[in-house]
Amino acid sequence: MTTVEEMACQELVERVTDYLDAALTDADLTRFEEHVDECPGCEEVLHQFQAVVELTGHLEPADVAAIDATTRDTLLDAFRTWHNERQ
Amino acid sequence: MEQELASSEDELVIRLKAGDELAFRSLIEEYNAPLRRVARRYVATDAAADEVVQDTWVGVLRGIDRFEQRSSLKTWIYRILLNIARTRGVRDKRSIPFASLAADDKDGPTFEPERFQHANDPHPGHWAAFPTRWHDQPEIRAVGHETIAVVRAALEMLPPNQQEVVRLRDIEGWTSAEVCNALELTETNQRVLLHRGRAKLRAALETYFSEAMSA
Ligand SMILES: [Zn+2]
Numbered sequence: 339m340t341t342v343e344e345m346a347c348q349e350l351v352e353r354v355t356d357y358l359d360a361a362l363t364d365a366d367l368t369r370f371e372e373h374v375d376e377c378p379g380c381e382e383v384l385h386q387f388q389a390v391v392e393l394t395g396h397l398e399p400a401d402v403a404a405i406d407a408t409t410r411d412t413l414l415d416a417f418r419t420w421h422n423e424r425q
Numbered sequence: 426m427e428q429e430l431a432s433s434e435d436e437l438v439i440r441l442k443a444g445d446e447l448a449f450r451s452l453i454e455e456y457n458a459p460l461r462r463v464a465r466r467y468v469a470t471d472a473a474a475d476e477v478v479q480d481t482w483v484g485v486l487r488g489i490d491r492f493e494q495r496s497s498l499k500t501w502i503y504r505i506l507l508n509i510a511r512t513r514g515v516r517d518k519r520s521i522p523f524a525s526l527a528a529d530d531k532d533g534p535t536f537e538p539e540r541f542q543h544a545n546d547p548h549p550g551h552w553a554a555f556p557t558r559w560h561d562q563p564e565i566r567a568v569g570h571e572t573i574a575v576v577r578a579a580l581e582m583l584p585p586n587q588q589e590v591v592r593l594r595d596i597e598g599w600t601s602a603e604v605c606n607a608l609e610l611t612e613t614n615q616r617v618l619l620h621r622g623r624a625k626l627r628a629a630l631e632t633y634f635s636e637a638m639s640a
Contacts, residue, residue: 346549346550346551347541347550347552348538348551351534351535351536352534354535354623355616355619355620356616356620359601359616359619361601361612361616377551378555379552379555380552382555382556382558385560385561386630386631387623388560389565390576390623390626390630391595392568393568393572393576393630394576394623395595395596395598396568396573397573397580397596404454404458405454405457405458409457409475410453410454413453413457413479413482414453416479416486417449417486418446420444420483421444421446424444
C-alpha cells in the first residue's frame with residue numbers, strides 16, 4: 339500500500355497541459371508519470387497532446403496573418419515623423 | 426540562451442531609441458497581427474481594433490525613451506495595448522475582461538465521462554476502452570496537409586480566449602509567463618484555456634483518424 343492515491347485516467351487527461359508545462363507538484367508529477375508508465379490509454383493521450391502541439395506549431399507562418407502593406411507604410415510614416423520631431 | 430535573448434532584446438531597444446527604422450519595422454511585422462487579434466476582443470469592430478493598434482504603436486514611440494526594461498519589450502507593448510483597448514472598449518460599451526471570461530468557461534471535459542468506468546465498475550475513473558492509437562500515424566509524422574487542415578479548422582472554431590492562448594503559446598511560441606503578463610491572466614486560467622483549446626484540437630484529430638481508419 340502506498341500513501342499516495344493513484345491518479346485515475348479521468349483526472350490524468352485533465353492534467354496533461356499542467357504536465358507539459360512542468361506545473362505539477364512533485365507528488366502529482368510522480369503520480370502522473372507512474373500512471374502513464376502503466377497505462378497504454380493515458381500514454382497514448384499524452385502522445386496525442388504532444389502531436390497536437392507539434393502540428394499546431396506547423397500552422398506558422400502561412401496562417402498567421404502578416405501586417406498588410408498599407409498599415410505597415412502608415413506606421414513607418416508615423417515612425418519617421420516621430421524620429422524627425424525628436425531630432 | 427536566455428542571455429542571448431536578453432541581449433538581442435537590449436539591442437533592439439537601443440536601436441529603437443536611436444530611431445532605427447529597420448528595428449521598428451521588424452517590431453511591427455512581428456507584433457501587429459497578434460496585437461490586432463487581442464484588441465479585437467475589447468472593441469466592437471475591426472476598424473476600431475485597427476485604431477487601437479495604431480494608437481498602441483504611437484504610444485510605443487512616445488514611451489520608448491522612458492522604457493527602462495523592467496518588463497520585457499513584448500509585455501510592455503501589450504500593456505500599452507490593453508490600456509488603450511480597455512478605455513476604448515468602455516467607451517464603446519464593450520468591455521470584455523479576459524480573465525472573467527476564462528473563469529466563466531463552461532466547457533466540457535477533455536473526454537466525455539462515458540469514456541471512463543463508473544463508480545460501480547471495477548476501476549472507477551479508468552478507461553472503459555482505451556482510446557484509439559493514432560499519435561504515430563504516418564500522416565502525423567509527415568505533417569500531412571490534410572492533418573494540418575483539420576487542426577486549422579478546429580483552431581478557428583475555438584472560443585476566442587482559448588484560440589488566443591493556443592495561438593500565442595503553440596503557434597507564436599510564447600512562454601506561459603509571457604502570455605499571463607500580456608493578457609493579465611493567472612497561470613491557472615491560462616493553462617485551463619490552453620488545455621481546453623488543445624483538447625478540442627485533439628478531439629478533432631481523433632474524429633478525423635477514426636473516420637480515416639474505419640474507411
Ligand atoms: Zn490511464
